[in-house]
Amino acid sequence: MAVQPSSVAPESLNEGHISDRFINGAVWMLVSKLSERGLGLISTLILARLLIPADFGLVAMAAPVVALVELLGAFGIDSALIQKRNLTRNHLDTAFTLNLIAAAAITVSLWLVAPLAARYFREPRLEAVINWLALGNLIQGFGNPGIILFRKEINMAPEVLILIGKKITSLITAATAALLLGNYWALVWGMLLSRFVGVGLSYMLTPFRPRFSLAERNEILGFSSWMLIIQILYYLQLRANDLIIGRLLGPALLAFYSVAMDLAATAPGEAMVAISRAAFPTLSKLNGDAQRLRRGLRQILSGVGLFAIPAAFGIAATSHLLVIVLLGPRWMPVAELLGPLAISCAVLGIMSQISYVYMAQGLPRTSALVSVLGVIALIGSSIILIPAHGLSGIKIAYPLMAATISVGHVVSLRRTLPEFLLADWIAAFWRPIGAASAMFVSVKAAAEWITPVHSSVAGMAPLVGLVAMGVLSYGLSLTFLWHIAGSPDGPEALAFGKIKATASRLTSLLEK
Numbered sequence: 001m002a003v004q005p006s007s008v009a010p011e012s013l014n015e016g017h018i019s020d021r022f023i024n025g026a027v028w029m030l031v032s033k034l035s036e037r038g039l040g041l042i043s044t045l046i047l048a049r050l051l052i053p054a055d056f057g058l059v060a061m062a063a064p065v066v067a068l069v070e071l072l073g074a075f076g077i078d079s080a081l082i083q084k085r086n087l088t089r090n091h092l093d094t095a096f097t098l099n100l101i102a103a104a105a106i107t108v109s110l111w112l113v114a115p116l117a118a119r120y121f122r123e124p125r126l127e128a129v130i131n132w133l134a135l136g137n138l139i140q141g142f143g144n145p146g147i148i149l150f151r152k153e154i155n156m157a158p159e160v161l162i163l164i165g166k167k168i169t170s171l172i173t174a175a176t177a178a179l180l181l182g183n184y185w186a187l188v189w190g191m192l193l194s195r196f197v198g199v200g201l202s203y204m205l206t207p208f209r210p211r212f213s214l215a216e217r218n219e220i221l222g223f224s225s226w227m228l229i230i231q232i233l234y235y236l237q238l239r240a241n242d243l244i245i246g247r248l249l250g251p252a253l254l255a256f257y258s259v260a261m262d263l264a265a266t267a268p269g270e271a272m273v274a275i276s277r278a279a280f281p282t283l284s285k286l287n288g289d290a291q292r293l294r295r296g297l298r299q300i301l302s303g304v305g306l307f308a309i310p311a312a313f314g315i316a317a318t319s320h321l322l323v324i325v326l327l328g329p330r331w332m333p334v335a336e337l338l339g340p341l342a343i344s345c346a347v348l349g350i351m352s353q354i355s356y357v358y359m360a361q362g363l364p365r366t367s368a369l370v371s372v373l374g375v376i377a378l379i380g381s382s383i384i385l386i387p388a389h390g391l392s393g394i395k396i397a398y399p400l401m402a403a404t405i406s407v408g409h410v411v412s413l414r415r416t417l418p419e420f421l422l423a424d425w426i427a428a429f430w431r432p433i434g435a436a437s438a439m440f441v442s443v444k445a446a447a448e449w450i451t452p453v454h455s456s457v458a459g460m461a462p463l464v465g466l467v468a469m470g471v472l473s474y475g476l477s478l479t480f481l482w483h484i485a486g487s488p489d490g491p492e493a494l495a496f497g498k499i500k501a502t503a504s505r506l507t508s509l510l511e512k
Contacts, residue, residue, distance in 0.1 A: 055184040057251030060258040062129045064239035064246070065117040069109045070137060080220045081148050082281050094217055095145040096210035103141020110134035121246055125184075132188050136195040143199050146208025152281055158205040165201050170194040230355075230364060233371035237348075237401065240379050241394065244386055253391055259327065260334040264315065264341035265349075283360040294419045297357055301428040303491040304350050309429075310436040310474045312346035315339070317443040318466050321450070325459040333391065340395040344402040351402075354409045357417055366416060370408035377404040431485065431492070435477035443470045 077095045081087060114130040150158045174190030203209075246254045282300075286292045315322065316339035323335040355367040378401035385393025413420055443466055450466075453459040482492045 055187070056258065057246075057253075057255035058123065058125060058129065058184045059187045060242065060254050061121050061123060061126055061246050061251060062117075062133055063258075064242040065113060065126075065130055066110060066133050066137075067235055067239050069106055069113055077145075077220060078148055078151070081145070082152050082284060087149075087152070088216075090213060090215040091220065092145045092148070092208065093211045093213035094215055094220055095148075097212050097214055098217065098220065099143065099145070100141040103137050103139075107134045107138040110137070121251075123251065129184065129188055133191060136192050139192075139195040139199060144202035144206060144208060145210055146206035147202050149206070149208070161205060162198055162201045166194040166198045169197040229368045230371060233368060233375050236375045237371065237378060240375070241382055241386075241397070244379075244382050245391070248386060249390065253333075256331065256333045257337065257391060257394065259331065260337040260341055261345075263322070263326070263334065264312075264338055265345045283356045287360040290417065290419045293357065293360070294417060294424065297354070297417070297420060298424045298428050299490060300353050300356075301350060302432075304353055305429050305432040306478075306491045306495075308346040308349055309432045310439055310470070312342040313436040313440040314443065314467070314470045314474075315342040317440050317470070318447060318463065321447065321453065321459050321463050321466065324453055325456050325463045328456060329454060337391060337394055340399050344398045347402040347406055351406050351409045354413050357413065361416060363416060366412050370405055370412055373408045374401045374405035377401045427488075431478060431481040434481050435474050438477040439470050439474040442473045 077098060081091060081095060110130055111134055114127040114134075117130060118124055118127040147158055147162070150156070170190040170193070173193045174186045177186035177189045180186075241257065242254065245257050283293065283296055286296045319338035319342075320332075320335045322338065323331055327334065355370075358364060358366040378397055381397040381400050382393065385397050387393075410425075446469060447466060450462045453462065478492065479496075482488075482496075487493065
């Protein structure tokens with residue numbers, strides 16, 4: 001029996017319906033991720049003043065260990081279900097059972113690995129932290145796979161509620177625990193309780209109730225084997241430097257790098273994650289028609305670039321003031337890393353959208369091969385540069401990985417989707433890059449005129465002014481370039497259309 005969350009079968013959707021659903025799904029996810037990141041930023045601001053960098057560094061040491069063991073369950077089961085055209089209850093029940101088995105295996109494995117990790121990092125407290133974080137994996141294993149039915153139809157609202165619910169829980173718990181305990185356990189309790197809330201919401205938002213079954217294990221795991229490899233490579237992209245820095249430079253410097261990565265990915269990452277969550281199911285529905293797939297990919301790349309590129313450039317232009325205001329003077333080493341990391345994260349996020357084309361075509365191996373090139377570039381350069389230059393080596397290693405992966409995707413896409421031409425690349429990016437460059441120059445010049453500040457309070461007004469200036473500069477430059485290009489269809493047309501519609505409604509209300 002096929003399982004559908006609505007009365008509209010995927011095959012019945014025309015390109016217009018798919019486009020509308022993608023836009024609505026992306027908007028939902030963008031609102032969600034901005035809210036989630038905003039709550040995360042508030043949490044960071046509070047905890048950075050209640051805890052010391054070494055507390056963050058201790059939990060940051062646990063993160064790559066937990067993520068490494070979690071790869072045991074990184075089968076990409078969600079992706080397998082989204083790609084599956086005729087989804088049945090057996091598929092969902094099998095997904096639930098496989099997820100629970102993997103979660104139990106991960107929990108036991110983490111308990112076994114915890115003492116080894118503590119010895120590797122020369123930090124005895126790490127064992128207890130990992131033991132408690134392991135329980136979070138077991139809790140998450142009970143999540144309801146019925147939620148995937150909404151995402152398959154590009155309905156992101158339930159996922160948004162879960163993400164925000166988890167983040168609010170983590171914020172309240174961690175902040176309260178930090179006030180009461182004043183140490184790293186506040187971060188641990190926040191993570192654990194948020195997992196409970198996420199699982200509970202997954203059952204509240206869908207009537208589907210999973211049962212134990214392995215009837216479709218061969219079909220699901222057949223697609224998921226390559227997804228496991230991709231997740232391992234993705235782990236190495238994100239966490240390889242954590243292992244290297246934690247071992248060679250210690251928890252305090254690891255904390256600086258970890259916070260820098262978090263801030264660098266904040267603004268660019270929200271648009272990318274939001275659009276990415278809707279991109280895969282959208283491209284899966286367009287697969288089979290090369291021209292529709294080409295147009296869909298160009299719109300997705302353009303939409304991500306419209307937000308991610310100016311966000312990264314803005315972070316790079318205001319990095320020192322940003323750290324002073326958000327984190328305080330003792331976190332200033334973070335500022336030196338922000339610019340290169342922010343731009344690299346934006347590039348990686350934009351290019352990662354191309355992986356969804358490979359997966360929609362049933363070619364996850366291509367995505368894995370491109371990731372291999374990036375991991376080799378990152379680890380090889382980090383091993384050479386970090387011992388010689390400390391954290392400054394990251395400013396070369398991470399951009400080198402981003403450049404390597406970008407070249408790999410351009411070459412691979414030429415083979416898998418030859419209809420995507422050089423003109424499509426130019427059309428997707430020239431306006432956001434041009435407008436963001438103009439914004440960067442103006443904001444950077446203004447920042448140079450600001451008297452150096454040494455406290456969060458003194459820097460707040462200048463930072464707000466620079467952000468407002470950047471938004472205005474980017475908006476005007478983008479509008480100018482869009483009109484020069486002949487006002488083509490795309491994200492700009494959608495954004496301006498929404499603005500005009502909203503202005504029209506407000507005018508009507510005021511006239512009444």
